[in-house]
Amino acid sequence: MASSDPPVIVLFDRDLRVDDNPALAKAAETGQPVIPLYVEDVDEAGAWAPGGAKKWWLHHSLEALGRDLKKLGAELVLRRGDTITIVSDIARKTGATGVYLCRGYEPWAPARERALNDVLGKDDITVTRTAGRLLIEPDQIRTKTGDVYKVYTPFWRAVSNAGVRTPVDAPHSLNGFAGKIASDTLADWGYLPTKPDWAEGFEDVWAPGADGGRERFAAFVDDAIADYDDKRNRPDLPGTSRLSPHFHHGEVSPARCWFAVLPLLDDKKTSKGAETFLKELVWREFSYHLLFNFPHLPVAPFREQFSAFPWRSDKTALKAWQRGRTGYPIVDAGMRELWATGWMHNRVRMIVGSFLTKNLLLPWQDGEAWFWDCLVDADLASNSASWQWVSGSGADAAPYFRIFNPVKQSETYDPHGDYIRKWVPELAGLETKQIHAPWDATASQLKAGKVSLGDSYPQPIVGHKETRERALAAYDKIKTSKS
Ligand code: FAD
Numbered sequence: 001m002a003s004s005d006p007p008v009i010v011l012f013d014r015d016l017r018v019d020d021n022p023a024l025a026k027a028a029e030t031g032q033p034v035i036p037l038y039v040e041d042v043d044e045a046g047a048w049a050p051g052g053a054k055k056w057w058l059h060h061s062l063e064a065l066g067r068d069l070k071k072l073g074a075e076l077v078l079r080r081g082d083t084i085t086i087v088s089d090i091a092r093k094t095g096a097t098g099v100y101l102c103r104g105y106e107p108w109a110p111a112r113e114r115a116l117n118d119v120l121g122k123d124d125i126t127v128t129r130t131a132g133r134l135l136i137e138p139d140q141i142r143t144k145t146g147d148v149y150k151v152y153t154p155f156w157r158a159v160s161n162a163g164v165r166t167p168v169d170a171p172h173s174l175n176g177f178a179g180k181i182a183s184d185t186l187a188d189w190g191y192l193p194t195k196p197d198w199a200e201g202f203e204d205v206w207a208p209g210a211d212g213g214r215e216r217f218a219a220f221v222d223d224a225i226a227d228y229d230d231k232r233n234r235p236d237l238p239g240t241s242r243l244s245p246h247f248h249h250g251e252v253s254p255a256r257c258w259f260a261v262l263p264l265l266d267d268k269k270t271s272k273g274a275e276t277f278l279k280e281l282v283w284r285e286f287s288y289h290l291l292f293n294f295p296h297l298p299v300a301p302f303r304e305q306f307s308a309f310p311w312r313s314d315k316t317a318l319k320a321w322q323r324g325r326t327g328y329p330i331v332d333a334g335m336r337e338l339w340a341t342g343w344m345h346n347r348v349r350m351i352v353g354s355f356l357t358k359n360l361l362l363p364w365q366d367g368e369a370w371f372w373d374c375l376v377d378a379d380l381a382s383n384s385a386s387w388q389w390v391s392g393s394g395a396d397a398a399p400y401f402r403i404f405n406p407v408k409q410s411e412t413y414d415p416h417g418d419y420i421r422k423w424v425p426e427l428a429g430l431e432t433k434q435i436h437a438p439w440d441a442t443a444s445q446l447k448a449g450k451v452s453l454g455d456s457y458p459q460p461i462v463g464h465k466e467t468r469e470r471a472l473a474a475y476d477k478i479k480t481s482k483s
Helices: 022-029 042-048 052-072 083-094 109-121 152-162 210-223 225-231 244-248 254-266 271-293 304-308 315-323 329-341 346-359 364-374 380-391 406-413 418-423 443-448 464-479
Strands: 008-012 034-040 077-080 098-102 126-130
Touching: 008 022, 008 083, 022 034, 022 098, 022 126, 034 052, 034 083, 052 210, 052 364, 077 083, 083 109, 098 109, 109 126, 152 271, 210 244, 210 254, 225 271, 254 271, 271 380, 304 464, 315 329, 315 346, 315 364, 329 346, 329 364, 329 406, 329 418, 346 364, 346 380, 346 406, 346 464, 364 380
Parallel strands: 008 034, 008 098, 034 077, 098 126
Antiparallel strands: none
16 A cells, blocks of 8 residues: 555554564554554653653663664654543544554553543544553453452463463564654653763663563573573572563563463473463563552552551651661662662562561552652552562562561572672672671671771661561551451
8 A cells, every 4th residue: 555545553652562562563454554653641640650760761662662663664753742632633634544552451541542442433543452561461361250360379370271362473564654743852851861860870781672672581591591490589690581671661572472481391401490480471460460450559558458557657767778778788789779770689679678668667659659760660560569469468468477587588599698799889898697787797897898887888777676576566456457
């Protein structure tokens, strides 16, 4: 078909890739000119509009998507404002006959998709909604009694038995739209920090975009998947994939990864690691399943009894936690890794989460909000489900009374203290035996390590033993009420 034919619009969201993008593939199949569109609609997301770190990622991700689309023959259009108004305006001005999109799962997505359908339907413009972001649709999977899964293990079994969506290839080419459509300039959106440029460290670690994601996945399969089961809990080793920001932005398709990893289950060397990796992908699915079916998950406890939990308010303690100045080396290392790179190892996310909600007795929503602003993978489903898991208020959560001992966690998962040395360099001179709990070191050991507690590095802001007891007492107050 010639480019002067009426176009179709592809509305991108967290599916910033051309491979295995069913909405783009269906639009290309029409043979009509394709207008790829990305709308920044911050009002719709409200408090969950992208935080600082994610904006940095999004800038580079949109740039990469724009390049990939251009190679196929279409120009990415960027616009800011109300999604429905912008899509219908472009559709009417260009005479578009259809809009294609991969469906969303955030609490605002169903209303947006319904409104698009209603508004555009009046002009006979069809809206085609496809799957694309997940392995399986959250409304497709139910327990035998028709309920929503609230426990992970049967959910994992159900996903592996149900069969994952078959990925679709990228179109060979796209028919570009010949007319002129106004587009914003990405640089004008101000997604990159300037003064101060706190994202300097991000560039050494990350390569946003589908190519960066593909390379990371290939390197993980070649170098790390065989040992993934053994090493994934070790923040001092490169044992995990670090694909989470690529998955979050939809640059890497989880379905592609699923099918690429499946054959590794049959190889003795890789089978355990491959199975554990697939299980982690399903933890991501489980989070989406919960968010979709319980849209209040980001703001209210899943277990209602936690509404009465006596959380404290303590701005000084919260700030010490955010800045990595709690006096607990493993906690501080994690919080500093987060600040410097926009990411934190999963084991350490659990440790800092337990410390915030149990030792400091501060609400999980405080941690969720800080992570939201600092993580390049900040994901409404995984972040809220995981914070609720850590605090004990979530579905299939860590029991509240299981309170991590940060020193024991540190000794077990950072056995040589290398992770702490990297992120808390003022402790680097301590022997491994002392680095996990410097307050137990003798004066001469501290001197030899060039550490002055309360000066070069903080004294612990709370004691583990007494705050553990305080947390258990707080839990006692709510545990008799019904969940
Ligand atoms: P890998 O170990 O390589 O796992 C592969 C993929 O599986 C990950 O990329 C991720 O997509 C998924 N995955 C792994 N673990 C989990 C999990 N526990 N829950 C859900 N998905 C998982 N993950 C996010 O993507 N965004 C978040 O905002 C987020 N917030 C979190 C907050 C807290 C308090 C905790 C404890 C965990 C959070 N996680 C979040 C989950 C997990 O920590 C990250 O997905 C993981 O650390 C990413 O590293 P990776 O890609 O190397 O993971």
